Amino acid sequence: MNNIYFCKPDELMKNSRLPLRVMESEADMYEEMAEIMASVIEKNDGAQTVIICPVGPIGQYPILANKINERRISLKNCIFINMDEYLTDSDETIAYDSSLSFHAIMDRQLYSRIDPELIMPESQRIFPEPGHEAEIDALIDSFEKIDCCLTGVGINGHIAFNEPPEPDDDITDEEFEQIDTRCLDISRETITNNGAHKILGALDIFPRRCISLGMRQLLKARVLKVYLYCDWQWGIMRKGALSAPTKTAPVTFLQNHSGSEMVVTRKLFEFML
Numbered sequence: 001m002n003n004i005y006f007c008k009p010d011e012l013m014k015n016s017r018l019p020l021r022v023m024e025s026e027a028d029m030y031e032e033m034a035e036i037m038a039s040v041i042e043k044n045d046g047a048q049t050v051i052i053c054p055v056g057p058i059g060q061y062p063i064l065a066n067k068i069n070e071r072r073i074s075l076k077n078c079i080f081i082n083m084d085e086y087l088t089d090s091d092e093t094i095a096y097d098s099s100l101s102f103h104a105i106m107d108r109q110l111y112s113r114i115d116p117e118l119i120m121p122e123s124q125r126i127f128p129e130p131g132h133e134a135e136i137d138a139l140i141d142s143f144e145k146i147d148c149c150l151t152g153v154g155i156n157g158h159i160a161f162n163e164p165p166e167p168d169d170d171i172t173d174e175e176f177e178q179i180d181t182r183c184l185d186i187s188r189e190t191i192t193n194n195g196a197h198k199i200l201g202a203l204d205i206f207p208r209r210c211i212s213l214g215m216r217q218l219l220k221a222r223v224l225k226v227y228l229y230c231d232w233q234w235g236i237m238r239k240g241a242l243s244a245p246t247k248t249a250p251v252t253f254l255q256n257h258s259g260s261e262m263v264v265t266r267k268l269f270e271f272m273l
Contacts, residue, residue, distance in 0.1 A: 004238045004239060004241075004242040004243060005235065005238055005273055006272075006273060007238075007242075008272065009269055009270050009272070012238065012241060012242065012269070013269075015241075015242060016241040016242065016262075017241060017242065017244070017252075017255045018241050018252075018254055018255050018260060018261070018262050019260065019261040019262065020241055020261075020262050020264070021261060021262070021263050021264075022263075022264055022265070022266050022269045023263055023264070023265060023266070024265070025265060025266075026229040029057070029060075029227045029229060030057065030060045030063055031060075031063060032263075033057070033060035033063075033150045033225075033227065034060045034063035034064040035067070036148060036150060036223070036225075037051060037060070037064050037148065037150065038064060038067040038068060038071065038073060040147045040148055040223075041073055041075065041078060042071070042073060044077075044147070046074070046077060047077065048077050048078075048079070048143075048144075049077065049078045049079070049147050050078075050079045050081065050143050050145065050146045050147055051078070051079070051080050051081070051146075051148055051149070052081050052082075052083060052146060052148070052149035052151075052213065052217075052221055053080050053081065053082050053083065053106070053149075054083050054149075054150070054151035054152060054160070055082065055083075055084075055102040055105050056151075056152045057151075057152050057227060057229075058105060058109050060150070061106070061109035061110035061113075062109055062110070062113060064110065065109075065110055065114050066113075068114055068118055069113075069114060069115050072118065073118065074118050075118055075119055075120040075124075076118075076120055076121075077120075078120050079120070079124045079126065079143075080120070080124065080126065081126045081127075081136070081140070081213070082102060082103075082106060082125075082126065082127045082128070083128075083149075083151065083160035083161075083212060083213050083218070084102065084128065084160045084161045084210055084211060084212040084213065085101075085102045085127055085128065085210065086098075086100050086101070086186075086207040086209070086210050087130060087183060087207060087209040087210055087211055088207070088209065089209060091130045091183050091209055091211075092130065093129065093130065093211075094207060099198070100198060100199070100207065103127060106125070111125060128181050128211045128212065128213055129211070130183055130211055133180065133181040133182055133183070133211070134180075134181075136181055137180050137181050137214070137216075137217060140213075140217050140220060145222055146221040146222060147221070147222060148223040148224070149218055149221035149223070149224050149225075150223075150225050150227065151224075151225075151227070152226065152227055152228070152233075153226050153228055153233060153236055153237075153240065153251045154189075154190055154193070154236070155189055155190065155193045155232055155233070155235075155236060156187055156189040156190065156236070156249070157236050157239060157240060157248070157249030157250050157251040157252065158187070158190065158250055159215070159218055159226070159250050159251055159253075159254075160212040160213050160218060161184065161186065161190075161210040161211070161212035162179065162212055162214065162218075162250045163184060163186065163190060163250075164187065164247060164249065164250060165247055165248075172247075173245060173246055173247050176215065176247035176250070176253075177215050177219070177245070177247075177256070178214075178215065178216045179214040179215050179216060180214040180216055181212065181213050181214050181217060182211070182212065182214065183209060183210070183211045184209070184210060184211075184212065185208060185209060186208055186209065186210050191203060191206050191208070193232060194206065215250060215253060219253065219254075219257055221259070222259050224254060224257050224260045224261075225260065225261045225262075226240070226251060226254065226260075226261075226262050226263070227263045227264075228262065228263070228264045228265070228268055229264070229265045229268060230268075231268070233264075233268065234268055234271055236249065236251065237262070237264055237268060237269075239251075239252070240252055240254070240262060241262060
């Protein structure tokens, strides 16, 4: 295992189990993500487009809004499904006025920036909701296709909030890869990392619960790309690229997906211990 952290960048590229591509900067990634989303909607030419959306990263959303407005791309037949959301201890969606609210972030960064003539109805801006997990899974299963999912990766390899199971959890790798939407505890690693970066280390008040689309739902996307640009993603970049698929680093399951790719900044790719 330790060898994955000490191999040279050319060995990393050569031996990656997951298609791996290097981009120059984080800004370039946001531009690419926005263009992929805009282009798939245009290519569908009015036919239904279904996109699974993260909140992390979010820099692509203002750029996407500009492209939609400038190119007059109608979203009327688009369905955007968010991956996840923070919950209170009683499994209720956190308040909209919280700085952590994914609902509010999507409104600020994307939906409020789009020309009202082009925006989809609110009923087509979907979030997983506690108590309605089976409904969103059935909805996703009902679609002929999920066009794309462009997202980030957590410090422990989670995609959405599909946190690696605790050591005493006997779920198998195969079962985890097929896990569905659910409410769950946020891992200690995620609380520490996200709390440090999002609320300046006030870990005592960081949410302990969340709701997340499952790995099964995410892996239904025809195009599934993960973008890594933060310094703290260096370790999981190497684990995702060089470790076999495992529940202990859920990003590794992208190795089993024919439309997957890991995209990393040159700074991240070239760094060596």
